[in-house]
Amino acid sequence: MIAVLTLLCVTSTVLTATAQETQRVEALLEQLSDPELDDWQSIEARVIDVWSRSGSVAMDLLLQRGRDAMEADDYQAAIEHFTALTDHAPEFAEAWNMRATAFYLIDEYGLSIEDISRALALNPQHFGALNGLGVILEQIGDDENALTAYKEAYKINPHRENVIEAIERLEMDVNGTSI
Numbered sequence: 001m002i003a004v005l006t007l008l009c010v011t012s013t014v015l016t017a018t019a020q021e022t023q024r025v026e027a028l029l030e031q032l033s034d035p036e037l038d039d040w041q042s043i044e045a046r047v048i049d050v051w052s053r054s055g056s057v058a059m060d061l062l063l064q065r066g067r068d069a070m071e072a073d074d075y076q077a078a079i080e081h082f083t084a085l086t087d088h089a090p091e092f093a094e095a096w097n098m099r100a101t102a103f104y105l106i107d108e109y110g111l112s113i114e115d116i117s118r119a120l121a122l123n124p125q126h127f128g129a130l131n132g133l134g135v136i137l138e139q140i141g142d143d144e145n146a147l148t149a150y151k152e153a154y155k156i157n158p159h160r161e162n163v164i165e166a167i168e169r170l171e172m173d174v175n176g177t178s179i
Contacts, residue, residue, distance in 0.1 A: 018055070021050055021053075024050065025047060025050050025051070028043050028046055028047050028050075029047060029125055029156060031043050032044060032047065032156070032157050032159070033155065033156060033157070033158065034158075035158040035159070037159070040157075040159040041159075044157060044159070048128070051093065051094050051123065051126070052094050054085075054089050054092045054094070054095070056089065058088075059085055059088060059089045059092060059095075062081050062082075062084055062085040062088070062095075063081075063082075063085055063094065063095065063098065065081045066078045066079075066081035066082045066085065066098055066099075066102070067098065069081060070098075070101070070102055070105070075102050075105050075106045076106075078098075078099075078102040079099060079102045079103065079106075082095055082098050082099035082102060083099065085098075085099075086099060086115075086118075091122060092122075093118075093119045093120075093122035093123035093126060093129075094119070094123075096115045096116070096118040096119035096122065097115070097116070097119040097126060097128060097129045097132070099115045100112045100113075100114075100115035100116045100119060100129065100132060101132060103115060104132065104135075104136060109136050109139070109140060112132070112136055113133065113136055116129050116132055116133045116136075120133075125156050127153045127156040127157040127160075128153075130149050130150070130152045130153035130156070131149070131150065131153045131160065131162070131163055133146075133149040134146045134147075134149035134150040134153060134163070134166060135166075137149060138166065138170070143170050143173050143174050144174050146166070146170060147166075147167065147170040147171065147174050150163050150166045150167050150170065151167060154167060
């Protein structure tokens with residue numbers, strides 16, 4: 001009985017922390033969505049930091065190992081780490097996003113898009129995943145859907161120069177007008 005009560009208390013604490021993190025990220029994303037925000041880089045970094053925490057030290061270590069492998073241009077090792085991470089923490093959006101990035105870097109666009117879809121299903125406000133989707137769609141010639149992805153990323157984080165430039169470029173190509 002004591003073990004059950006202890007488990008309930010621990011679970012309640014984790015859920016409370018998760019709810020607090022969700023509220024914190026929502027507040028940060030609200031700030032980030034302001035195009036006039038001066039200190040947007042630190043707000044963006046804080047959002048990414050929260051999104052990079054799985055709630056498990058072991059899973060966070062897999063994420064870091066995958067990122068380290070990508071930094072070393074060892075994309076196959078990165079994919080292996082991120083695959084282990086998606087297997088063990090399938091509800092962790094950043095795992096899917098990072099594996100999508102690794103797949104993109106080895107020109108596996110279909111696999112990357114699949115993982116981006118999973119990341120966005122788990123975290124629809126993931127501006128990095130939306131940006132990555134826009135990049136891939138533009139590269140494969142689907143300019144209309146690329147423009148949609150970039151615009152969605154822009155709504156959440158209007159500060160990324162590459163997103164702004166992509167929207168301007170594609171607006172001309174798709175609609176014949178600029179923003």
